[in-house]
Amino acid sequence: MNEIIQNLHSRKSIRVFTSQKISRASKEAILYAAMAAPTAGNQQLYTILDITDETLRQKLSVTCDNQPFIAQAKMALIFCADIQKWYDAFTEGGACPRAPGAGDLMLAVSDANIAAQNAVTAAWSLGIGSCYIGDIMEQCETHRELLHLPEYVFPAAMLVFGYPTEQQKNRTKPQRCRLSDIVSQNCYHRRSAEELRRMFEKECQTSGFDEWSRRFCQRKYNSDFAKEMNRSVDSYLRSFTR
Numbered sequence: 001m002n003e004i005i006q007n008l009h010s011r012k013s014i015r016v017f018t019s020q021k022i023s024r025a026s027k028e029a030i031l032y033a034a035m036a037a038p039t040a041g042n043q044q045l046y047t048i049l050d051i052t053d054e055t056l057r058q059k060l061s062v063t064c065d066n067q068p069f070i071a072q073a074k075m076a077l078i079f080c081a082d083i084q085k086w087y088d089a090f091t092e093g094g095a096c097p098r099a100p101g102a103g104d105l106m107l108a109v110s111d112a113n114i115a116a117q118n119a120v121t122a123a124w125s126l127g128i129g130s131c132y133i134g135d136i137m138e139q140c141e142t143h144r145e146l147l148h149l150p151e152y153v154f155p156a157a158m159l160v161f162g163y164p165t166e167q168q169k170n171r172t173k174p175q176r177c178r179l180s181d182i183v184s185q186n187c188y189h190r191r192s193a194e195e196l197r198r199m200f201e202k203e204c205q206t207s208g209f210d211e212w213s214r215r216f217c218q219r220k221y222n223s224d225f226a227k228e229m230n231r232s233v234d235s236y237l238r239s240f241t242r
Contacts (some may be wrong), residue, residue, distance in 0.1 A: 007124050012173040014129025015069045017162025022074045033122030037115040045108035051076040064135035073160035079116040081108035084152040100152050105240045112156040133158035140232035151239045175202050
């Protein structure tokens with residue numbers, strides 16, 4: 001297994017960081033790696049917000065579901081799906097652009113998330129851990145004001161970075177599904193009840209499938225934060241579906 005693939009397998013989310021700072025050279029290496037990511041038509045349909053203001057980072061640790069480790073991280077980046085800059089450029093050039101649609105947003109979200117994952121991989125290769133903060137998609141009105149987001153910009157992903165503690169380094173990475181559970185040949189295969197129970201048996205070591213399913217659904221899918229995420233994303237989408 002080569003070093004890149006090994007890093008992809010070993011990387012895990014890090015939520016506890018040492019006091020070691022991230023050097024300017026390492027930050028730039030991570031940012032340049034992000035910008036080297038595949039992008040639709042070389043448009044780079046994203047803008048990266050480098051959150052250097054400690055007060056703002058503290059506010060984000062509260063607005064993003066009260067997670068103190070966000071404020072304790074040594075670097076925070078928000079990857080915004082950005083149609084605004086292209087809409088403005090087309091308007092400036094007299095191109096008479098149509099209003100952005102949902103497809104434009106989805107393409108930009110893909111661009112932003114691909115760039116974010118490049119940043120994650122680059123950071124890990126430098127010994128720097130990271131954690132995705134999906135909660136940045138919540139609290140639409142608050143985050144729009146805090147980050148000065150215009151109409152055609154959506155905060156697709158937030159990442160916090162820092163050097164992991166020994167405990168975090170040694171923590172076991174959560175087990176993934178089997179290849180056969182994730183890969184379907186040629187067309188979508190909807191899993192049977194038996195296949196679903198087998199797929200998630202790794203999660204049911206201390207309880208049965210039914211109990212685990214009910215608890216996990218309540219904790220994640222039916223949670224208040226999931227409902228808020230959907231409300232906020234619906235609000236962002238209105239700009240692209242009028």
